[in-house]
Amino acid sequence: xxxxxxxxxxxxxxxxxxxxxxxxxxxxxxxxxxxxxxxxxxxxxxxxxxxxxxxxxxxxxxxxxxxxxxxxxxxxxxxxxxxxxxxxxxxxxxxxxxxxxxxxxxxxxxxxxxxxxxxxxxxxxxxxxxxxxxxxxxxxxxxxxxxxxxxxxxxxxxxxxxxxxxxxxxxxxxxxxxxxxxxxxxxxxxxxxxxxxxxxxxxxx
Amino acid sequence: xxxxxxxxxxxxxxxxxxxxxxxxxxxxxxxxxxxxxxxxxxxxxxxxxxxxxxxxxxxxxxxxxxxxxxxxxxxxxxxxxxxxxxxxxxxxxxxxxxxxxxxxxxxxxxxxxxxxxxxxxxxxxxxxxxxxxxxxxxxxxxxxxxxxxxxxxxxxxxxxxxxxxxxxxxxxxxxxxxxxxxxxxxxxxxxxxxxxxxxxxxxxx
DNA sequence: GAGGCTGTAGTCAAGTTTGACTACGCCTGT
DNA sequence: ACAGGCGTAGTCAAACTTGACTACAGCCTC
Numbered sequence: 001x002x003x004x005x006x007x008x009x010x011x012x013x014x015x016x017x018x019x020x021x022x023x024x025x026x027x028x029x030x031x032x033x034x035x036x037x038x039x040x041x042x043x044x045x046x047x048x049x050x051x052x053x054x055x056x057x058x059x060x061x062x063x064x065x066x067x068x069x070x071x072x073x074x075x076x077x078x079x080x081x082x083x084x085x086x087x088x089x090x091x092x093x094x095x096x097x098x099x100x101x102x103x104x105x106x107x108x109x110x111x112x113x114x115x116x117x118x119x120x121x122x123x124x125x126x127x128x129x130x131x132x133x134x135x136x137x138x139x140x141x142x143x144x145x146x147x148x149x150x151x152x153x154x155x156x157x158x159x160x161x162x163x164x165x166x167x168x169x170x171x172x173x174x175x176x177x178x179x180x181x182x183x184x185x186x187x188x189x190x191x192x193x194x195x196x197x198x199x200x201x202x203x204x205x
Numbered sequence: 206x207x208x209x210x211x212x213x214x215x216x217x218x219x220x221x222x223x224x225x226x227x228x229x230x231x232x233x234x235x236x237x238x239x240x241x242x243x244x245x246x247x248x249x250x251x252x253x254x255x256x257x258x259x260x261x262x263x264x265x266x267x268x269x270x271x272x273x274x275x276x277x278x279x280x281x282x283x284x285x286x287x288x289x290x291x292x293x294x295x296x297x298x299x300x301x302x303x304x305x306x307x308x309x310x311x312x313x314x315x316x317x318x319x320x321x322x323x324x325x326x327x328x329x330x331x332x333x334x335x336x337x338x339x340x341x342x343x344x345x346x347x348x349x350x351x352x353x354x355x356x357x358x359x360x361x362x363x364x365x366x367x368x369x370x371x372x373x374x375x376x377x378x379x380x381x382x383x384x385x386x387x388x389x390x391x392x393x394x395x396x397x398x399x400x401x402x403x404x405x406x407x408x409x410x
Numbered sequence: 411g412a413g414g415c416t417g418t419a420g421t422c423a424a425g426t427t428t429g430a431c432t433a434c435g436c437c438t439g440t
Numbered sequence: 441a442c443a444g445g446c447g448t449a450g451t452c453a454a455a456c457t458t459g460a461c462t463a464c465a466g467c468c469t470c
Contacts, residue, residue, distance in 0.1 A: 002456080021419050030356065035302075035363070042457055044420065049455080069419050069463060097240075099302050099366065103359050110355055150315055150386045151235065154308050157373055158240070161304065164369030168362055181355045207426080226449050247427055249450065254425080274433060274449050415468080420461105427456070434448080440441100 003036040003100040006087040008046045010108045012056065012074050013084060019061070019071040020044050030107060036100035047074055055080035088112065092120040095127035097161060114176060114183040121173045128166040132159055208241040208305040211292040213251045215313045217261065217279050218289060224266070224276040225249050235312060241305035252279055260285035293317065297325040300332035302366060319381060319388040326378045333371040337364055 011023040018026075024043050032038040051058040056074045076084065089112070091105030109117055135158055148155070175181075182188035216228045223231075229248050237243040256263040261279045281289065294317070296310030314322055340363055353360070387393035 004456085019419080024419090031359075035359075037457065039458065040420075041422085041459075045456070069421095071419055097304050099362070103362065106358050106362065107356060109358075151312060153311050153314075153377060153380075154236075154240075157304070157308065157311065160373045161366075161369060164366065168365045172358060209426090224449080229449090242427065244428065245450075246429075246452085250426070274435095274451095276449060411470100413469090415466105417466085418464085420463085422461075423458100424460105425456105425458075428454085430452090430454105432449105432451070434450105435446105436448100437446080438442105438444090440443095 001087070001090070001101060003032075003091075003098075003104040004038060004042050004046045005050065006084070006091060006101070006104045006108070007032055007036065007038055008043060008050070009055065009076060009080060009084040009087070010104070010111075012047075013076045013081070017059075017073050017075050019073045020047055021071065023047070032104070035103050047072075050080065055083050085111075089116075089120060092117065093123045093127070095124055095131055095162070095165070097158075097165070110181055110183050112183065113185050117183065118173055118176055121169055121176075125166050125169050125173075128162050128169070132162045132166075135159060135162075206292070206295070206306060208237075208296075208303075208309040209243060209247050209251045210255065211289070211296055211306070211309045211313070212237055212241065212243055213248060213255070214260065214281060214285060214289040214292070215309070215316075217252075218281045218286070222264075222278050222280045224278045225252055226276065228252070237309070240308050252277075255285065260288050290316075294321075294325060297322065298328045298332070300329055300336055300367070300370070302363075302370070315386055315388050317388065318390050322388065323378055323381055326374055326381075330371050330374050330378070333367050333374070337367045337371075340364060340367075 007027055008023055011026045012018045014026070015022060020043060024038075024040060027033060027036075027038040027043065047056065047058075050056045051074065054077060057077050059073045059075070061071050061073050088105055088108050091101045092109065092112075094101075112120075135155055212232055213228055216231045217223045219231070220227060225248060229243075229245060232238060232241075232243040232248065252261065252263075255261045256279065259282060262282050264278045264280070266276050266278050293310055293313050296306045297314065297317075299306075317325075340360055
């Protein structure tokens, strides 16, 4: 799973209704073009594809205000919302080493409730620990690790990286349990990470 | 850049001459199907594509010994060898967070000379440090990190991960400078990570 | 007021990735 | 002896990704 669907669904959802260029701008504002495959082609492709699959509803819109070709606006459907939360939960839970998906998940983490987030992240830590154990066991046969030559360095890197990931996740869990941020159902103002309609993007490329 | 071209070129090179299924088996033996996109379709596609581009030379081969359809054998051309070393050097140097490319690079690291490897890895560490600095500066404007809300956790994760990567790389440099492994031009038996013709794969899926 | 620059919005072809599928020959049990 | 499973070797369509390209409106400049 790549991060693009989660990112696009999340961006459209935060606007309520958005066209491709708006999504593109939000993702750039979040720095997503640097840590994921959020390029124009992928974004427009994802929008069309998800509209075809009923996750988004496409409105044909008249020629744009503010120059440029006519544009299409999208809205998230109920099915799309379901998919969004499924992707979000998966992004926070799975321990597969893809940073882009996890980053996207963190970006939308406050759409879930605090208790659930803690539980998902704990599952993530447990997954990482289990994976670490299986790698160290599977790839060090009786002859000892030296039998693998420099190939052993690859396993070493995985293990190192799993450890670092687990440690960072534990820190995040501690901050969240300590009361940081405002999550769904907590009444406070949620942090909104989208650009308002006229606002210029301070992080433009 | 994905890891597949480096992996395929490296596998063919170690055999001298190999068909697709052999490459596929080597990559599975290295566990590459777990940490990269080394699936059958990608492997065969890469072989054909690189043959078309003159990096590999394709020999049409008679119906296989040992059952199955006829097979095509490939050999690395001079141009392919050039490309191989370019990809290998890049894999070891660049600090972009993709684990699969780095893993592939480690797998072939002994094809370079020890001094060059140390230099490439040092470049990698310096790149990570510079990137870390730019992230912490770029994404913490005057208002302080809190202005980003939970989005700041994404930067925090990047930084954490860059630190872990740098630390691991420094450890590897130390081991290599301490004399570990046998590199190109050092006369010893290089570690060979391919399956011999009749050998069965102990790590088959 | 014509020409060019900039910003808005999106398209397109080429390349890559995925996962399921085909095709063939050997072997094994009955 | 032969049906069915297994291993060998590879193909294919559908989806996704990439990076360069188009098209249009407003604005600035001369």
